[in-house]
Amino acid sequence: MTESPLQAEAATYREVIPAGDWWVHEIKKGQTLRILDLEGNQAADTLFFSAADPTERYSADRTIQEQAALYLTTGTKLMSTEGNALLTITADTCGRHDTLGGACSRESNTMRYAHDKECMHACRDSFIRGAQEWNVELTKRDLTCNINFFMNVPVTPDGQLSFADGISAPGRYVEMKAEMDVVCLISNCPQLNNPCNGWNPTPVEVLIF
Amino acid sequence: MWSGVVSRGKRLRLTDLDGGSNVSMLLYNALERHERYNMPDTLKGQHIFYLRAPYCLHSDMGRLLASITADMVGWHDTVCGHSDAARVLAKYGEHNYQQAHNDWYRNGRDCFLIELAKWGLGKKDLVPNLNFFSKVVSNEEGALSFVPGNSKPGDSIELRFELDALVVLNTCQHPLDPETEYKHRHVKLEVFSGDAPALDDASLTIRPENQRAWANNETYHNLRFQLP
Numbered sequence: 358m359t360e361s362p363l364q365a366e367a368a369t370y371r372e373v374i375p376a377g378d379w380w381v382h383e384i385k386k387g388q389t390l391r392i393l394d395l396e397g398n399q400a401a402d403t404l405f406f407s408a409a410d411p412t413e414r415y416s417a418d419r420t421i422q423e424q425a426a427l428y429l430t431t432g433t434k435l436m437s438t439e440g441n442a443l444l445t446i447t448a449d450t451c452g453r454h455d456t457l458g459g460a461c462s463r464e465s466n467t468m469r470y471a472h473d474k475e476c477m478h479a480c481r482d483s484f485i486r487g488a489q490e491w492n493v494e495l496t497k498r499d500l501t502c503n504i505n506f507f508m509n510v511p512v513t514p515d516g517q518l519s520f521a522d523g524i525s526a527p528g529r530y531v532e533m534k535a536e537m538d539v540v541c542l543i544s545n546c547p548q549l550n551n552p553c554n555g556w557n558p559t560p561v562e563v564l565i566f
Numbered sequence: 567m568w569s570g571v572v573s574r575g576k577r578l579r580l581t582d583l584d585g586g587s588n589v590s591m592l593l594y595n596a597l598e599r600h601e602r603y604n605m606p607d608t609l610k611g612q613h614i615f616y617l618r619a620p621y622c623l624h625s626d627m628g629r630l631l632a633s634i635t636a637d638m639v640g641w642h643d644t645v646c647g648h649s650d651a652a653r654v655l656a657k658y659g660e661h662n663y664q665q666a667h668n669d670w671y672r673n674g675r676d677c678f679l680i681e682l683a684k685w686g687l688g689k690k691d692l693v694p695n696l697n698f699f700s701k702v703v704s705n706e707e708g709a710l711s712f713v714p715g716n717s718k719p720g721d722s723i724e725l726r727f728e729l730d731a732l733v734v735l736n737t738c739q740h741p742l743d744p745e746t747e748y749k750h751r752h753v754k755l756e757v758f759s760g761d762a763p764a765l766d767d768a769s770l771t772i773r774p775e776n777q778r779a780w781a782n783n784e785t786y787h788n789l790r791f792q793l794p
Contacts, residue, residue, distance in 0.1 A: 412688075412689045412690055416647070416694075417605070417645075417647075417694055418645060418646060418647025418648070418694040418695070419647060421645055421646060421647070421710070422646055422647055422741050422742065425709065425710045425711075425742060426707075426708045426709045426710055427645070427704055427708035427710065428707075428708040438689065438692065440650055440652055440653075453708075456645075457605070457606060457609055457610075457615075457645060458606055458609075458610055459604065459605070459606020459607060459610070460606070462626065462627075462628070464626070464627045464628030464629075464782075465604075465607045465611070465624075465626070465628050466628075467628045467778060467782060468607070468611055468624065468628040468629075468775050468778050468779040468782065469610065469611055469775055469778075471778070472778060472781070497600055498600060498690040498691060499690055501693050501694075502604075502605055502606055502693060502694050510610075511706075512615045512704045512708065513615075513704075513706070514703055514704065514705055514706065516614060516615040516616045516641070516703070516704075517613060517614065517615065518609050518610065518613055518614055518615045519613060520610065
């Protein structure tokens, strides 16, 4: 747990992302992005791309490899597919963020829960719309395995994996400093079928310093 | 490195001839190459962090790409990805083609990108891959450690394809393998014909998620191809 010295009033940009909505924005090198869990236990599904060349993007496996550890917290370098640091986590009052759970999709909801859940809103649809609305149109091919800020996916030493109740709470945040100009794409998760949002999806706020 | 299309129902057997091999693999729907192996859906769909028989390899469209029908190893890594040129250089030193000809040091990323390009795919299609024969465990805090000696000479694993799949693989060393020496290890690939899975097939019954994904495969095949 590391608190930030930055005061929210000093942010140059603030935006609340309602649950089920998407947000896409450029973070310049040296700027800091804060994601704030306003009401607690809300998964913020997040992807990063190099602004100069979006084929360079966040890589879950490179990030895991670099730190030989699964979870993200203060000090983690979020690595790109080209082996560069995109951002470094500089503050974290939640303590653990997920790299393995990926995003929900309407298709995977049919596999995970029931075929009649296909109609329920899901992160990939939000990602697709956000990707299409960026300056350079991105497509499904650009959507890789994302970060789930504030989400708890514990792995046991014998290799079991589960979606547990969130470990976040109202007002907890994670902050990261951009090491290059990056594009951030967030889907504020609408999932109602598991505890990743505490069964009640709520808004998150993004702040840029 | 190797790539090829293997049709629905066929079995691919990988045999680790030397022991300690690693096979990095990615899978795509051969006819809809935007559909690809998905690490998160494979893990969260089956509540498991690694793969072994009789678990399945899930696509990002709610379907099964392949099932593990035989497995002498019991643990295959899903999360650590592959090496790149910088990592291989830092770990094993310079050993380029000019010096070493075909004993030069390869890396997983270049091997994947070379084979993907032959099917019209590229960097956008390179996602977290499987590492057959390699074992990596996590402690309660998420710290990972590579377990040496996971696979012995002659150990094999067999996949049954549940739709026509493009298979892209290479035998570069695992990125967290602590061995300081670069090893050219050999893996035998064999393809066999086989029967379609029965309804009580172990890969489909191990998880209700796999049965629902299998039903999605059936719908896809019924819509796309002539009904039997």
